[in-house]
Amino acid sequence: MSSISVENYLKNIYELEASEKKVTTNIIADKLKIAPASVTDMVKKLSSKGFLRHVPYKGVEVTEKGKRSALKIIRKHRLWEMFLVEVLHFSWDKIDDEAEAFEHIMSERMEQKIDEVLGHPVVDPHGDPIPSKKGIIRHIEYDPLTKVEEGTVVQVVRVNDAHPELLEYISKIGLFLKTKMTVLQRIKFDNSFIVKIGSKKQFLSQRMAESIFVQRV
Amino acid sequence: MSSISVENYLKNIYELEASEKKVTTNIIADKLKIAPASVTDMVKKLSSKGFLRHVPYKGVEVTEKGKRSALKIIRKHRLWEMFLVEVLHFSWDKIDDEAEAFEHIMSERMEQKIDEVLGHPVVDPHGDPIPSKKGIIRHIEYDPLTKVEEGTVVQVVRVNDAHPELLEYISKIGLFLKTKMTVLQRIKFDNSFIVKIGSKKQFLSQRMAESIFVQRV
């Protein structure tokens, strides 16, 4: 029904580059939920326009030009997510789809207004960095919770937003961005965690811990 | 490049019904800036779906079903305009295009959040009524400034938003929604006006006065 925009392709391919060693037609098709043949079409088009580098049967790379375009849309997406949470009081597990739609129609002026109202934030509600207007990303240092030793006090600085169900669960136990907690116990059997949030003990499975990123305090 | 959605057709036709005695193919084409033949296509499609009633070579009418759909999108449009002005500090002459884009992708949830944050407003920044969720419009009584006698004190309750240039000009002279002013003089020569806004005398041409709607206070 509704088709995928050029920037949307670039954004997704750019994001895939971070998690896949080789970005292939099938991987893109899978993420965008369209047929591989359709991806080939679009990849050819975007390559001819200089957004991608494509070696047939091999894979795809985002060019500098493509990267600029991707970062622009990522900035809009994350600013809008921030806005949804801070101003419209959405909960952080329900914002991704909304932001997906809006990012494509957000004008420069709008982007600027939102940035102002929010006071020029540098991370979105999941702790992902918001690229600057010039496309610069300030990376912060952190570790997945799985790397943390028993007894350590940590602060949550990022949560993987790929699975809303995770966000929903951890909200319920009082775990948000900036939350401080103590790692009480690492259970050897399956690498799950007992942490203390506020005065309460809470459980986190290994899969959860892998998606929660923290700094030691 | 970007095509016009079903709701957009309905919204525009619905709005044209208020200002034209007969809504014809050419009038629609003109407003939407597409070829008349394209309008015929779409009108046939919307008629077959029960949104419009179409008598070939004659004209078009919005059905009850079409009206419901139009009012839904108008509600979104006006809520969003209000939001742009109240929360994002846009000026009222620069919001229409922004709202145009957003109205189509605004989810129910989003509509509700915005309505809440704004405190359930009943008019948009130009004084146009915001249809309720059920599609009910509260009409208020007013006259165009052209109907007002010399010496009367009036309050602005609506301004025709069809021409951003008008909005821009009258903002400059301090005329906004809810502004109170005194009609000092009606110039017989060309029906233009001298009004007092605050302590200053300001000029309004007849064309301007026709687009400014007021209540006597």
Next chain:
DNA sequence: ACATTAATTTAGGTAAGCCTAAATTAATCA
């Protein structure tokens, strides 16, 4: 009333972005 003019519709075509099925290429492993 009828010829002219203007509005509208019909017919046929285009571009985009998707699809499926078939053909091609690359990777794997016996």
Next chain:
DNA sequence: TGATTAATTTAGGCTTACCTAAATTAATGT
């Protein structure tokens, strides 16, 4: 190495919302 398998591309098609040009219908003025 060569055959099998999996990934990718090519070929051909569909739909949608637009277009232009031609045909049709309605409205207008003498």
